[in-house]
Amino acid sequence: MCYIKVVTVKNRNYKKWLTILAVAVLATGTSSCVTVRATGDLGIVIERATGSVQIIETTNRTVLGRVDKLGDLSHASVVYSRDQKYAYVFGRDGGLTKIDLTSRSIDKRVLQAGNSIGGAISTNGRLIAVSNYKPGGVRVFSAETLELVADIPATYDKQGRRSKVVGLVDAPGQKFVFSLFDAGEIWVADFSKSNQPDITKFRQIGNQPYDALISPEGRYYIAGLFGEDGLALLDLWHQDAGVKRILNGYGRGKKKLPVYKMPHLEGWAIAGGYTFVPAVGLHEVLVINRSNWREKKRIAVYGQPVFVMASPDQRKVWVNFAFPNNDTVQVIDTETLKVVKQIKPGKAVMHMEFTPRGEEVWVSVRDENLVKVYDTSTYNVTALLKMKKPSGIFMSARAHRIGL
């Protein structure tokens, strides 16, 4: 029960007034009437140039507030605690920040490395792993305290050289899976027995794995290769079978086009029995048949694809592109495998994120300082939100999805 008691004070002593006011505020603050903003429909938009994030909500499409002092957020990403109270932000400068979504403030922050690329949260929600370029490797922290739990240097040769680590994801059974860009290896770190992980290394998986994804059920880990045409596939149900090359030489005979932005594979789409992935150096989306991991089709698109994202209903795949074609988004029908729509959100489309059930998609348009919300059935813009150089958008619904 919430009420405000009106206190009449005859004595006009200023200090006394203040004390009474403070007590009243304290009383209402601790009573059951405090408005709690639930967090299941929230999201975070990275403002890359200012080292800040905007906390948004998708029910009324509004901005709730900004949290700043997060460091260098070029190439930043976010994972969520399973109670959706906390967001963990991974910054380029090695910063790992735990944000409380309810108070919209920094709960804890550590500078854990010199140069980082991304992170993941463990199956049970207790561990946070960060993949680092400098020093090359993975560091694992307590999700609660951000204290260091394990350090996994990505040392790959006798000289002790360390590789940049990319494509870090969580996998069922308290595992983290990641790829070594400089070494061409995939490592699986198993934390199920203790915080001293069992590490399985798969060597010579291909030249320059640049990012990876895990299928939604957490079974298949697929790393994209930059240094050669193909993908490396690891079936985590049958790790003994090793890493298999798929779509080997998909660009054979074709002239490679320059790639002005690395594709991102976190958003690789798996829809309708097909997997949709960006080609590297070709203006094509590759369609892989999941029953035999062979190429089904190539879809010619507007530019070098960066994100290839399936809508939650798996009916459509939305694609954005690298510089200089980054003003455009194309939509592919997963049944006909054809481009059915092209839109021009504006200069420098960085990322797209669907609402949890996919009726809308949030699109960041960096150089217009805007986030545009589209209705996914009509392609109409339903909201425009002003932000400073927005890039990644991460909805709190990710909290309950394997690999995100």
Added chain:
Amino acid sequence: MRKARRAWLLFCISILTPTAMAEITVSRQVELKNLLEQDCGSCHGLTLKGGLGPALTIDAMKKKPRAVMLATISDGRPGTPMPPWKNILTAEEIAWLLDVLYKGSYREK
């Protein structure tokens, strides 16, 4: 006819003022700085301290000969993710960006 006349006029101007070609408008400079920070920054870091690509800070630039940098930006570096920019930027624009990198003036607003 008009096109030919304009071309002739431009030709005359270019002979009379050879440095005019190298000048980059203020609005283009803003665009180029944004490109450096945001697009180069996606691999080299927003603060140019490095990422997938090496650091391009003023200290890092001291060890990099200008001719090598010019070739790298123009033609890319085969075997690495660095793409060629000569189809996107003019030679003057690449030279101007190099000046910015060597002077470390990319953070000036």
